[in-house]
Amino acid sequence: MAWLLRAIASDGLIDSAAAAAAGAATGAPRRNQAMRFGDFPPWAAVLSERVEALARREGEGDDDDRRLMTSAAASSHPAPMFDQMILNSYLPGEGLRAHVDLDAFDDGVVVASLESAIMMDFYPPPPPDPAPAPDPNPNPNTNDDDATGDIPGGDGDVPGDATRRARGKRDDDDVPIQVWLQPGDVLFLCEDARWTWRHGIAARSHDVLVSEDGESARRVERGHRTSVTLRKMRHDAHELRVAA
Numbered sequence: 001m002a003w004l005l006r007a008i009a010s011d012g013l014i015d016s017a018a019a020a021a022a023g024a025a026t027g028a029p030r031r032n033q034a035m036r037f038g039d040f041p042p043w044a045a046v047l048s049e050r051v052e053a054l055a056r057r058e059g060e061g062d063d064d065d066r067r068l069m070t071s072a073a074a075s076s077h078p079a080p081m082f083d084q085m086i087l088n089s090y091l092p093g094e095g096l097r098a099h100v101d102l103d104a105f106d107d108g109v110v111v112a113s114l115e116s117a118i119m120m121d122f123y124p125p126p127p128p129d130p131a132p133a134p135d136p137n138p139n140p141n142t143n144d145d146d147a148t149g150d151i152p153g154g155d156g157d158v159p160g161d162a163t164r165r166a167r168g169k170r171d172d173d174d175v176p177i178q179v180w181l182q183p184g185d186v187l188f189l190c191e192d193a194r195w196t197w198r199h200g201i202a203a204r205s206h207d208v209l210v211s212e213d214g215e216s217a218r219r220v221e222r223g224h225r226t227s228v229t230l231r232k233m234r235h236d237a238h239e240l241r242v243a244a
């Protein structure tokens, strides 16, 4: 479940975040990421409080589909809802490898997208590993060390798409679901969108926006973009019982 909220961040917040990102990005070689745990700078505390108010907002009934953050995710974040922040800075042409955020953080990850629009790509999880095929030759004396031989769709020599999927490997040639993030948009990642789908940004200097009817397309040049991600460290992660 991924929800997008248009334009939460006021200009003042955007300016502060952009200035912080610019400050973090100074020096050589250029740094494009800064991480904070716990005490946020004032502008980030304001952003975090606004996001928290939205995520906890009442009046959406019991219909979880209408909430920005699932109630399970929201209630798993005792106040303050977020205690970790990453500030990312992207120049045109820069991207982000598709990934699932670390297990050390709870459900309900938030991305505030600032300054310049960008296309974020979402890749579904690979299908589960197939059940092992019955051994067609149960003769224990047969020496078959071709480890790929029993993978449906794979012939062991030519690693075709089906083979990669069958092995649970990921392929960035997969067609993503695309989400157009405009300055001020806030994206809430819960459940599958947080735990199993990968998200990433293609490294290119422009995006192509296709109209809703699919009839026309528009090229949009990327500018400098800043993103602020907010997360909550899982309680058990403090004791390093989960992968960090």
Ligand SMILES: O=C(O)CCC(=O)C(=O)O
Residues within 6 Å of the ligand: 086, 088, 096, 101, 111, 113, 199, 227, 229
């Ligand atoms: O920059 C973004 O929009 C996403 C950043 C992200 O996915 C992350 O920090 O884990």
Ligand SMILES: [Fe+2]
Residues within 6 Å of the ligand: 099, 100, 101, 199
């Ligand atoms: Fe991420």
